[in-house]
Amino acid sequence: MATSVMISLPGTEVASYAVRVRTGGLDRLGDLMAAVPACAPPRRAVVITDHTVADLYLGRVRDALRQAGYRVSSLAVASGEASKSLAVAGDLWGALAERGVGRDCVVVALGGGVVGDLAGFVACGYQRGVPVVQVPTTLLAMVDSSVGGKVGVNLPAGKNLVGGFLQPQLVCADPAVLETLPAREWACGFAEVVKAAAVCGDDFFFWLLDHVAQLAAHDFATVEEAIARSVVLKADVVATDVAETADLRVCLNYGHTLGHALEHAVGWGGLSHGHAVAEGIRFAAFAAERLRGVAPDLGEALGGVLDALGLPPLSELPSRDRVLDAMACDKKARAGQARLVLLDDVGRWAIQPVSADQLRDLVGAWWRERGA
Numbered sequence: 001m002a003t004s005v006m007i008s009l010p011g012t013e014v015a016s017y018a019v020r021v022r023t024g025g026l027d028r029l030g031d032l033m034a035a036v037p038a039c040a041p042p043r044r045a046v047v048i049t050d051h052t053v054a055d056l057y058l059g060r061v062r063d064a065l066r067q068a069g070y071r072v073s074s075l076a077v078a079s080g081e082a083s084k085s086l087a088v089a090g091d092l093w094g095a096l097a098e099r100g101v102g103r104d105c106v107v108v109a110l111g112g113g114v115v116g117d118l119a120g121f122v123a124c125g126y127q128r129g130v131p132v133v134q135v136p137t138t139l140l141a142m143v144d145s146s147v148g149g150k151v152g153v154n155l156p157a158g159k160n161l162v163g164g165f166l167q168p169q170l171v172c173a174d175p176a177v178l179e180t181l182p183a184r185e186w187a188c189g190f191a192e193v194v195k196a197a198a199v200c201g202d203d204f205f206f207w208l209l210d211h212v213a214q215l216a217a218h219d220f221a222t223v224e225e226a227i228a229r230s231v232v233l234k235a236d237v238v239a240t241d242v243a244e245t246a247d248l249r250v251c252l253n254y255g256h257t258l259g260h261a262l263e264h265a266v267g268w269g270g271l272s273h274g275h276a277v278a279e280g281i282r283f284a285a286f287a288a289e290r291l292r293g294v295a296p297d298l299g300e301a302l303g304g305v306l307d308a309l310g311l312p313p314l315s316e317l318p319s320r321d322r323v324l325d326a327m328a329c330d331k332k333a334r335a336g337q338a339r340l341v342l343l344d345d346v347g348r349w350a351i352q353p354v355s356a357d358q359l360r361d362l363v364g365a366w367w368r369e370r371g372a
Ligand SMILES: NC(=O)c1ccc[n+]([C@@H]2O[C@H](COP(=O)([O-])OP(=O)(O)OC[C@H]3O[C@@H](n4cnc5c(N)ncnc54)[C@H](O)[C@@H]3O)[C@@H](O)[C@H]2O)c1
Pocket: 050, 051, 052, 053, 056, 079, 080, 081, 084, 111, 112, 113, 114, 115, 117, 137, 138, 139, 140, 141, 144, 145, 146, 147, 148, 149, 150, 151, 177, 178, 179, 180, 181, 182, 185, 188, 189, 192, 272, 273, 274
């Protein structure tokens, strides 16, 4: 199966771009890029990747780019969340300058969400902005992070606190690369699929319930359909509120207030984004019961799907106080007050402001519920 989703964002610098999901896409990357005027040769291609992905796929990507007429350079960072930092971004900027890379380049982000966010951020800032192409190699990156243009890095003070919006010129996802993905990383991608389906679509959520066994077994055709559905849904949401200024795109942050705080409290890379978001979804369902009188069936349904997709409740939670401190950095807060994205039902979300006392009580109750 091959899917191509056009994302239209009139009024932004990249007015539209294609997300191409296709087995064998990696070997066609050069031709696909060459067909997009803003990133065609004679631009120089600079591939930014991590060491794990470089060992697996950089050779093929280089060949595909060279065959299409690109001059190719590559830079690899350590694998994992710790690379999403200003220091690593600074090293990459320095390396680009030392190699004489000019504005007539295109950055190719080859990897998971960490590389996509980091390389996108580097492209966003280098010489005031050069184009980027996203080549996602994890399920999470295919279903979520490669689309929509959020790029950035973490600070010691919090998750994704520095960044920008840089829409890619092209997203090229080759699902065949998922064959090398460890099971834990598959589960991370499923967390974002569950989030998107729960928040945005009746139809998608019920499809998910029907196909959970095939997804858990990594059935290829079903996984491809989940990727295509997730991309279509994210494209629709992003088009309504590209820079998250209208409180619409914020729905994609379901499960992320606690999720990001857990990642921060554990230390960058100690807990993966997907597993943290899965716990955040469970917490959000609990919060909706407490604050909005939502029936427990919703949390039970979400918990069941997460369990089935390899995302059981975390076996250990970090210190509640550290997590509360980390929650204070959430970018959805307004006038110092936290705002949670909660669900009244599948596809019906709302922004729930919570006072500091309410949040402390809620997190305390969740920690007790989880026996922590
Ligand atoms: N920008 C957005 O909209 C957005 C959306 C969701 C998540 N994110 C960010 O994405 C990051 C998480 O991304 P992730 O889960 O992809 O993590 P990741 O990029 O760290 O990748 C996970 C691991 O898988 C390895 N890997 C990647 N592709 C592989 C392959 N095909 N085969 C074998 N190993 C492979 C990587 O080297 C890494 O060790 C977080 O920083 C999160 O904040 C951003």
